Amino acid sequence: MYLWYYYGVIYFIKFKNYMTYVKYKSSSLFFLLLFFCLSFTGCGNVENSEDKIPQAALGVLDLRDWNFQGKGLIPLEGEWAFVWEQLLSPQKMRASDAAHYAFVPDKWYNYFIDGENPDSQGFATFSLTLILPGKEQYYGFSFDGVGSAYTLWMNGQLLLKSGTVGTSKEQMVPNKIPQSAFFKSSGEPLELVLHISNFHHKKGGFRNSLYVGLPNQIQSFQRNAWTLEAFTLGILFIMGLYHLSVFVFRKKFRSALYFALLCFAFFMRLGITNQDLLLLAFPFVSWTLAFYLDYITLFFIPPLVALFYRSLYPEDIPRVFLHIFCALSGLFSLYIILAGTYLASFSIQYYQVLILLEIGYYLYFLIRINYKKREGAMVITIASIILFITSSIEILSLWDWLGADKIGVYGFLSFILVQSILLSLRYSQSFARVESLTKALKSTNRYLQESEIRYRNFFENSIDILFLTDEESRIIDVSPSSEKMLGFSRADVLHRKVTDLFSSVVYDTLYEELCQSGEPVRNSEVVLRHRDGHKIEALVTLALRFDDQGNPAGLQGSVHDNTDKKRADREKMRILELEQIALTDPLTKAYNRRFFSEVAKKELTRAQRKGSSFSLVILDIDFFKNVNDQYGHLIGDEVLINLTHLCHEYIRSTDILARFGGEEFVILFPDSPGIETLKRVELLRENVSRSVIAHKDGEEIRISISLGISSWNPGQESNLKELLDQADQALYQAKESGRNKALLFGEDLLSDLS
Known part of the structure; x- marks a missing residue:
């Protein structure tokens, strides 16, 4: 009944949500929520409210008048005999004078024994005399367990067992799998004894009801519970996989x-x-x-x-x-x-x-x-x-x-x-937007193509030279702009070959490429000569031209004067090269100290605004003077250059490497706390110490480096000079403690990972 009721609610929700979104937003919300809340309030273990369910009294539960066939299974709830901190056999339980009566199901700490509440940790024995209808009949028990460990005996025979009951935490083994068992009753009273121990959870006790019923009822009860749960698990798992694949x-x-x-x-x-x-x-x-x-x-x-x-x-x-x-x-x-x-x-x-x-x-x-x-x-x-x-x-x-x-x-x-x-709904709307944009893009492209053809018919007003040729590459039409660009009038250019405008070698190359691909050759760079002899750098576009029958009829093309742009590009490149020279070290091509200082100040400001971390690393080559003295300054320069390359291999693209002077470098690590930076530079240090950095007359030259690290974290008051000083102190300590080390400046002055 619960299952069908629940499915009805689910399908109602789906329908109502759809209607809510489409049409009836405000009016449907309250109704839907009210319906759902009432449905769950009414759902649970369905029991017949018209019949009073018998409960145990003073350790006895008489079910002789209970009609199992008509009323179904029943929980064995009520007063069970209870002995705390003892695990008694069925015989000793009957003879025990220490038994109290406790309501089941409940937690131990809710009982009141000898003036106090038992602790949640411990063990106990429960017993109940169960009287079933007089005729011989098969019955079954269904028990979700007690959340820890239990053993259920009936007339001295072991019936159910979950985990291992013990008198200490070391002895017991908890378990919580629901179980069921079946037995034959002759109508005689049944002595149920339940041993429970708990040392692993705050909720110790006889926490769940033990159900008794006919075998088919027990099986149906268990099967329905498993079916509902398996169905729900299947939905959760499939929906999880679906959204993960999305x-x-x-x-x-x-x-x-x-x-x-x-x-x-x-x-x-x-x-x-x-x-x-x-x-x-x-x-x-x-x-x-x-x-x-x-x-x-x-x-x-x-x-x-x-x-x-x-x-x-x-x-x-x-x-x-x-x-x-x-x-x-x-x-x-x-x-x-x-x-x-x-x-x-x-x-x-x-x-x-x-x-x-x-x-x-x-x-x-x-x-x-x-x-x-x-x-x-x-x-x-x-x-x-x-x-x-x-x-x-x-x-x-x-x-x-x-x-x-x-x-x-x-x-x-x-x-x-x-x-x-x-x-x-969101995904479908996204796909709909994509389809709409695709259609709009196609329409725009079609319009542009039509516009290009239309405007090409009126090429006289074009700044670029537009021309048409016949099959022998003779110019049969040209725009008036040829006179302004080349100094030749339209009449001067007509009926001349295209090779008279630019090199035949260039034209043959472009024409071959055009014929092989069948696609227009666009913006190929060529050099033309003005009538007065000066050079013109231009971009040429060529395309095949077809007649009404689709047969090749010659070429159509355009010439764009690119001289000013090329001149501007060269000037821009010259300025960029000058800027690069001003910002980088001429030997190693790493950034110089001035550029690093500017970037580091900006990073400090950014980190303060965003609340992020960054680190500074000062790197120094150990005994670099000995390299220069032993192998010469050219080898020393080679060492510096190769070390720069190694550093770039082990830092991120967002990190900044600069040469401070001599054999000293500094690295800025944005968004990198000190410990993370220490791990990164430790890998760099190890690789440098293992690498051959240069050769001299067949001799392998190796070096080691020492590194000092400082870091800035949110809330820190340090400025750039203080951070550099801290990194320098860490570097000094690395050299003093034996070199070939990476040290981090911190609360305990320095931390060492090497």
Whole structure:
């Protein structure tokens, strides 16, 4: 019944969301949310409210009047006999005078024994006398377990077992797989004894109901639960793969990536909770590993939701909000790994409080995007509120405030379906825009081609020389601009060969290329002679001309005077070369000190404005004087040049390398904290020490380098001079401590990775 009701809600949501977006935005939102909330309020373990369900009293549950055939299975709830800190056999349990009566299901810390509440860690024995209808009949038990370890005995015979029950943490092995067992009853009272131990979780006790029913009812109960969960897992997994593939082929759509990760996170959580289907499929996964996976996936769901929202609406969620979410998730994950399962289980409530606070912020975010009328805002609002309501209900149920837990994943399932509509809508709109732009581009190109033909018919007004030739390359028409460009009038040029305008070798080359490709030869550089003898640098374009029957009829072409542009280009190149000379070291071609100082000041200003980090590295060749003295200054120059090349191989394109003078270099690493920079230059240092830097008469020359590093981080008050001084101090310490080292200036003066 629950399953059919749920599917009905899902299909209703899909239809209503479509209608909402298309036509009825405002009026449908409230109705849809109200319907969904009421549907989940009414969904749960369906029980007949007209019949009072029997409960155990003083350790006895009499079900002789319970009609299993008509009313179905029943939970064995009520007062069970309970003995704390003892694991008693069925015989000793009957004889024990230490038994109390405790309501089941519940946690140990809610019991009151001998004036105090038991601790969540410990072990206990529960017992119940179960009286079934008198006739011989097969029955079955279905038990989700207690979250730790238990052993269930019936009339002294072992019936169900999960994990290993023990009296200490070292002895017990937790497990949480749902189980069922079947037995034959003759109508005699059945003595149930349940041993439970817990040393790994804050919620110790008889936490879930033990159900009894006819075998077909137990099987149907288990099968329906597995079917619903498998169906949901399938949807989550397939939707995750689908959106991941969308991202793989369209890297621009980061929302698809975050949505896929959300699907996989809920897939993991559902698979290792509820019916534990993933644990059944992979039995080698331990209880502890499943615990960590459950908590860590939960911790990272809120940051993924925030990333997803920001990928859709980057202007409406500040980046600092993402940083806070990610930092909290990382801290909680690190804590549970370091603290162990028992202490870690206490952290979940604090994180759930943070989730409720985050939901409050998201509600503000949803109001904001609706107020600004962002694209798809109404659809994402509907999906988000569904998710928020179900998540809040699940959290409050885990706090024992409500009784409808484990519905958050189904809220996310609705979220998936609604978001899929939104994402599909966005993708279809994007493709529609691409198609529209393609059509517009084709129309524009067609118009330009038509315009080109039209204007070519009126080439007399062209500044460029436009000409037509016959099949023998004789000019049969030419624009009047030939007189201005070449000094020859139209009459002077007509009936002359094209080779009279420029070299026959150049023309033959262009003509051959034109015939081979069949495509126009565009903007080929040629040199023409003016009538007065001076050179003209020009660009020639040639194309085949066809008659009305499509047969070759000659050529059509244009000549563009490119002299002024070429002259300007040469002047520009000359200026660039002068600028390059002014900015670089003439020997190594690295930047010089003046240029480095200007760039470093700008980087410091940028880092202060953006809140990013950067590092400075001063590099010095060890014993470089000995190289000059032993091999000469020419070899020393070769060493400096080759060292510059090596440095460029190990730094990024955004990093700046400059020669400060002599054998000293400095490197600027933007957006690179000190430790990261130290790792980079350590690789450079190791490579230099292994490399042959030069040769002299067959002798291999090797060198080593020492490096000092300083870094600037947000909030730091250091100026450029202070950073250079710090790097120089680090360099000095590297040389004093033996050379061939890279040292970082820091709080403890220096840190060494070498």
